[in-house]
Structures are given as structure tokens and as C-alpha cells.
Amino acid sequence: MIPSDFRVExxxxxADFKDLRHVRETVFVAEQQVPLxxxxxxxxxxxxxxxxxxxxxxxxxxxxxxxxHKIGRMAVLSEWRGRGVGDALLVALIDxxxxxxxxxxxxxxxxxAEGFYARHGFEPFGERFMEAGIEHQAMRRALEPxxxxxxxxxxxxxxxxxxxxxxSLHEATAATIALVQGARRGIRxxxxxxxxxxxxQPEVLDAFRQFAIAGRGGVVQVILQEPASAxxxxxxxxxxxxxxxxxxxxxxxxxxxxxxxxxxxLVNDRDGYLFRGIGSRFEGDWSPALPARNxxxxxHFGRVWxxxxxxxxxxxxxx
Numbered sequence: 001m002i003p004s005d006f007r008v009e010x011x012x013x014x015a016d017f018k019d020l021r022h023v024r025e026t027v028f029v030a031e032q033q034v035p036l037x038x039x040x041x042x043x044x045x046x047x048x049x050x051x052x053x054x055x056x057x058x059x060x061x062x063x064x065x066x067x068x069h070k071i072g073r074m075a076v077l078s079e080w081r082g083r084g085v086g087d088a089l090l091v092a093l094i095d096x097x098x099x100x101x102x103x104x105x106x107x108x109x110x111x112x113a114e115g116f117y118a119r120h121g122f123e124p125f126g127e128r129f130m131e132a133g134i135e136h137q138a139m140r141r142a143l144e145p146x147x148x149x150x151x152x153x154x155x156x157x158x159x160x161x162x163x164x165x166x167x168s169l170h171e172a173t174a175a176t177i178a179l180v181q182g183a184r185r186g187i188r189x190x191x192x193x194x195x196x197x198x199x200x201q202p203e204v205l206d207a208f209r210q211f212a213i214a215g216r217g218g219v220v221q222v223i224l225q226e227p228a229s230a231x232x233x234x235x236x237x238x239x240x241x242x243x244x245x246x247x248x249x250x251x252x253x254x255x256x257x258x259x260x261x262x263x264x265x266l267v268n269d270r271d272g273y274l275f276r277g278i279g280s281r282f283e284g285d286w287s288p289a290l291p292a293r294n295x296x297x298x299x300h301f302g303r304v305w306x307x308x309x310x311x312x313x314x315x316x317x318x319x
Contacts, residue, residue, distance in 0.1 A: 006060060006080070008088045010096075011051040013044060019051060019059035027075035034132040043067070050092045052076070052085050063089040065096055071107040082307030084299075090120055098143050106140040114139070115221055115249045119186065119302060121269075123217035124246070160271070160289050167283040173201060175274050175286040176266060180207035182288055183268035187211065187220045188301045191264050192279045193229035194222075200236045209240060212247040222250045223304055225259055227313040238314065251308035258304050267297050 011020060028034040043066050052061035061076040071093050076085045097105045109117045111128065114137050118124075122139040129136055166172055176198065180187060187208075191199070198204065211218050220241075227250065241248035253259050264279035271291045276284035287293065 006052050006054050008050055008052045008092045011049040013049055020062050023059050023062045023075050038132050048096055050089055052089055061085045061089050063093050065093050069102055069105055102143055104142050108136045109139050111135045111137055118219040161287050163285040163287045165285050169282040172282040176204055177207045179266055179268050179272045180211055182270050182272055185216050185218045186269035189222045189266050192225045194235050194237055205236050212244045220248045224252050227252050227311045250311040250314055252311050253308045265297050267294050273297050
């Protein structure tokens with residue numbers, strides 16, 4: 001989706017320094033208490049910078065690409081978070097890295113933002129560490145090569161497949177298993193309470209387990225509207241998440257509109273999706289590969305995820 005209320009563009013370090021400084025010092029120094037002397041370094045003048053601006057040309061977000069092939073200083077003003085600015089900045093930096101011919105890009109993610117970068121294909125490596133008093137995780141992503149015309153060479157995928165309607169728990173179960181088994185590194189699940197009649201089934205749990213232990217750096221992101229209900233009898237999927245906390249991530253909405261969202265869906269990173277218009281019913285449509293619908297649901301999930309909070313209700317389970 002193309003943003004209509006902001007834009008992202010390359011920034012000149014000298015000419016745009018005042019605007020870069022406003023965003024970075026607001027977010028890192030004032031908000032996160034990073035010492036001012038640690039915020040600015042000798043690499044800054046050598047980096048490629050991008051800046052996000054609103055319709056009044058005011059700076060609202062920044063990011064940079066270092067000569068060391070690393071993305072850093074990703075910052076978005078608080079009032080603009082959850083509106084796609086961070087996603088747009090990251091995509092712009094990745095595109096710049098591709099045009100430079102880089103085959104990999106790395107970053108040091110604040111642990112609280114690890115899920116955001118995982119959504120964009122980054123995988124963690126190494127041990128967590130402290131930087132400027134904040135816990136970080138190193139992450140990296142391989143970059144698709146550019147074609148001779150300057151376009152990204154698409155990864156081989158199968159053809160799109162038309163949606164299929166389903167109207168029973170049996171059909172919903174089979175489709176869910178197929179989507180989980182077809183995922184490579186990413187699954188996103190939007191649910192009210194992890195409907196036990198579906199997600200507690202042994203065959204579904206086994207599919208999630210196999211995904212989690214595949215060793216591909218996979219991440220399962222779950223938005224739960226009623227986390228207390230899911231915790232109710234220690235849902236088997238939560239038991240699995242307890243043993244694999246680096247794979248499963250849970251958040252719960254705080255926005256009234258998000259809390260009233262009536263549907264449930266699952267998407268994977270291979271263009272597959274399953275959508276149920278009423279989350280308590282097992283009827284809807286799905287496809288193992290329908291990119292347009294997958295992207296639509298993934299974008300919605302991403303926006304809700306960014307404005308949701310961690311599921312503190314699950315801390316007692318160690319999740």
C-alpha cells in the first residue's frame with residue numbers, strides 16, 4: 001500500500017542534518033535516554049541516509065545504511081508509529097542496498113523490535129548484547145540479486161492459485177496445516193483466543209512444532225484479542241511456545257477498533273492465507289498462493305501489530 005500522508009526519500013547528511021537530528025535525538029536521546037555522545041559517530045557522514053516526511057515536509061522518521069553493510073538509526077516519532085513509516089524506511093534502505101550490489105545486509109535490532117525486522121525477512125544470529133544500555137540482537141538478511149534492468153530478481157515460486165471456499169472445521173483444519181507446512185520463515189496468526197477446537201488439534205500443533213524446529217530462523221507472530229481466555233486451560237499451543245520462546249511472539253491490541261475486529265486469519269511467507277469472516281465460525285476462504293490477498297492481510301496484521309502491546313498476561317508462562 002502506498003502511503004498517502006507521508007513520503008520517504010534520500011537525505012543529504014549535511015543539508016538535512018537538522019531534520020535528522022530532530023528525529024534521532026527525540027527518539028533515542030530524549031525518549032530512550034541514549035547518551036548524546038553515543039548517538040552520533042564518525043560513520044554518520046559516510047552513510048546513506050533516508051528520511052520520512054509528512055505532508056508539511058516535517059521530519060517524522062530516519063534510517064541509515066553504513067559502509068559496513070548495516071542498517072541503523074531507525075527511528076520514528078511516537079505519534080507516527082503503527083502507520084507504516086518504519087516499514088517504508090526499511091524497504092527504502094533495503095532497496096538502496098540492492099542497488100549497491102550488496103548480497104546481505106545486517107543490523108543490530110533492539111530486542112523489542114526484533115519481530116518487526118523478522119517480518120521483513122531478517123534472521124537473528126549470535127547472542128544478545130547490550131548497547132547504549134538497551135538489549136540488542138544482531139540480525140541479517142540475504143538480498144535478492146538485481147536483474148540487468150535494475151529490477152529485483154524474483155525468487156522462484158509456484159503459480160498463484162485461486163481461492164477456495166470452506167465451510168467446516170475439517171476443511172479449515174486441512175487448510176491451516178497446509179499453510180503452516182508451506183511456510184518457510186514466517187507465519188502470522190490473528191485470533192480472538194487461539195480457538196482450541198482448531199489450534200489445539202494434535203495435527204495442527206505438530207505442523208507448528210515442525211515449523212519451529214526446522215532450523216530456518218522461523219517466527220510465528222500471534223495477535224490475541226483475548227489473551228486471558230487463551231491462557232484459560234493452558235492452551236497446547238502456548239505450551240509449545242513456552243518451550244520455544246524465540247520462535248513464538250504474542251501481542252494484544254489496545255485500540256478499540258482492533259479489539260472489535262470480528263475476523264480471524266492466518267498468512268504465511270509463501271503467499272498463502274486463510275480468512276474467516278467471523279472468528280468463531282469455521283467458514284471462509286483460503287489459498288496456498290494468492291499474493292494480492294496475502295499482502296492485504298499481511299499489511300493489516302503489520303499495522304495492528306505495531307500499535308499493539310506485548311501480552312503481559314502470558315508472562316506467568318514465561319512467554
